[in-house]
Each structure stands twice: as structure tokens, then as C-alpha cells.
Amino acid sequence: MPHPRFPKIEIQELRDDFIRFELSETDASVANAIRRVMISEVPTLAIDLVSIEINTSVMTDEFLAHRLGMIPLNFDGGLENFRQRFVYSADCDCDENCPNCSVEFSLDVTADNGVLSVTSEALKSSDPYIRPVNFSSEEELNNTQDSGVIIAKLGPGQRLRLSAIAKLGIGKEHAKWSPVAVATYMYDPIITLNQAVLSTYTPEQKAELYKSCPTEVYETDENYEQVRCCAWKVDFILEEAD
Known part of the structure; x- marks a missing residue:
């Protein structure tokens, strides 16, 4: 009889922003454990610290910082390189921030003419391998008129300048580090x-x-x-x- 702690996994559908797989030869406790791990135990990068230098928009600094933290970040160097590239801040030997435990972002936008939508594409990363995930899929990119995740809208003459630091974390610490929006399972x-x-x-x-x-x-x-x-x-x- 198969051991319930060593299940079989068969991937049925895999896209950039979605995966569906069949879990067999196990019980519901293992399926639920996998679901919980996907939500709260997988390390990801997210903006953790924000320093706002100029903000003349109608959005408060706290609201902007929260929005920045919820923007997904993508690492283009592969999974193995990601594991070797970053460590948790608590495990790093640096005094504050360094390339081994953090990534710096900057943003400086002024609305010269009319209303301007400031999106995640305006964030400039200090690491060429790390960028904001502006769209969940190529299909969404082709079917939208926006250019990324909207952070704020600036009126004529308004300006937003800030710097941010992204760090490694897990969803158990804060929802901004959760790599999935929804993770569910059902019985066949x-x-x-x-x-x-x-x-x-x-x-x-x-x-x-x-x-x-x-x-x-x-x-x-x-x-x-x-x-x-x-x-x-x-x-x-x-x-x-x-």
C-alpha cells in the first residue's frame, strides 16, 4: 500500500500564473499541508522598506508604501540561482542592507501635462535580474491599455520620488511575501x-x-x-x- 507521506504528483496544466496538478496515493492532510506551504512557507522577494522623499499626490505615504509592498517581484536568473543569491536579513552578516539580502528600487515621476498614472514599470531596480511583475501573463499584457500595476495617479504638477528596499521573506510573516493569491484543492x-x-x-x-x-x-x-x-x-x- 502506498505511503500517504510520499504522494504522486502529476501536473495537468501549467501557465505563467497558474498551475493545476493531481495529487494521488495520499490523504487530505498532505494535500492541505502542501496548500498551506504554498501560501505561507515559500520564500519570495517583496518591498519591505520605503523611504518617500517627495509626495505631492493625494495618496498618503502609508498607503503608497502598502501598495508598493504588494507588487510582485520576479527573479529572471532561475530557481537555483535565486536560492544561492539571497539570504534572509536575519542571516546576513551586513550591518543594514547589502546585495546579498536586499534589492534597491527607485522611482521619480512628475506629471507635466495632465493626469499621469504611475505604474510598477516606473520602478528602477538595482539588480538587472529582478523586476516588478507588471502583468500576470502575456494574454493580459496584450489585452490591457495600462502599462503595469498602478501605484498612484498624479495631477498636473504633482511629483512622486521615493526609494524602496526589497527583502526575502515568507507569507507567514506578512501577506506581501505570499507567492500565490489562491491555493485550493478538491477531491476527484x-x-x-x-x-x-x-x-x-x-x-x-x-x-x-x-x-x-x-x-x-x-x-x-x-x-x-x-x-x-x-x-x-x-x-x-x-x-x-x-
Whole structure:
């Protein structure tokens, strides 16, 4: 019998901002543990300290600092390099901040003509491998008129100048370090057919049974002589939820 602490994982769908996988040969406690780890235990970079030098917008300094902290940051150097590149501030030997435990960002924008939307693209990073995640996917980039995550809007003549420091952390410490927005799991049903009853069906009745399921959970041959269950499909459930 498979050990519940050594489950099998099969990735069913993987995109830039989404993953769906099947977890098998385990129990719900392991599935929930994985979900909780994804939310609160995976180290990520997030803006932690903000120094606002000039802010003549209608937004308060505290509100701007909160917005900056919630902007996702991306490391383009690969997972292994990320693990070697950064350490937690508490584990670093520096006195305050250094390239091993932090990344500096700067922003200086003035609205010369009309209303100006200040977005995450205006943040300048001290590390070329680290940049704000302006869009969750290429599809979103192509379907939007904005150029990144909006931080504030400046009226004519208003200015915003600040510096920020991003550090390594986990979601358990603060939500800004959580790498996921939503992490959920659901049970896959075990579907069995009563073969004794099914053997009494005519091909027409089997065809009606096959076509009755909107998720196409049944498989059959061309003549509808055999009907059997295939892999459970949840695509329609996810689409309905959206």
C-alpha cells in the first residue's frame, strides 16, 4: 500500500500564473499541508522598506508604501540561482542592507501635462535580474491599455520620488511575501459503472448514457458496445467558477 507521506504528483496544466496538478496515493492532510506551504512557507522577494522623499499626490505615504509592498517581484536568473543569491536579513552578516539580502528600487515621476498614472514599470531596480511583475501573463499584457500595476495617479504638477528596499521573506510573516493569491484543492470522485446493469442496455441506451455527461467522463467505441470511465475532467467546473 502506498505511503500517504510520499504522494504522486502529476501536473495537468501549467501557465505563467497558474498551475493545476493531481495529487494521488495520499490523504487530505498532505494535500492541505502542501496548500498551506504554498501560501505561507515559500520564500519570495517583496518591498519591505520605503523611504518617500517627495509626495505631492493625494495618496498618503502609508498607503503608497502598502501598495508598493504588494507588487510582485520576479527573479529572471532561475530557481537555483535565486536560492544561492539571497539570504534572509536575519542571516546576513551586513550591518543594514547589502546585495546579498536586499534589492534597491527607485522611482521619480512628475506629471507635466495632465493626469499621469504611475505604474510598477516606473520602478528602477538595482539588480538587472529582478523586476516588478507588471502583468500576470502575456494574454493580459496584450489585452490591457495600462502599462503595469498602478501605484498612484498624479495631477498636473504633482511629483512622486521615493526609494524602496526589497527583502526575502515568507507569507507567514506578512501577506506581501505570499507567492500565490489562491491555493485550493478538491477531491476527484471515484466513478464506477454497474456492469451487470450496463450489460442489459441496448447500443442506443449506451449512446444516450455516453452523451448525457457534460464532462465526457465516459469513453466508448464507435458502435457503443462498450462504455467505461476515463479520467475525471474538471475543466468545466473551473470555467463555471470563473
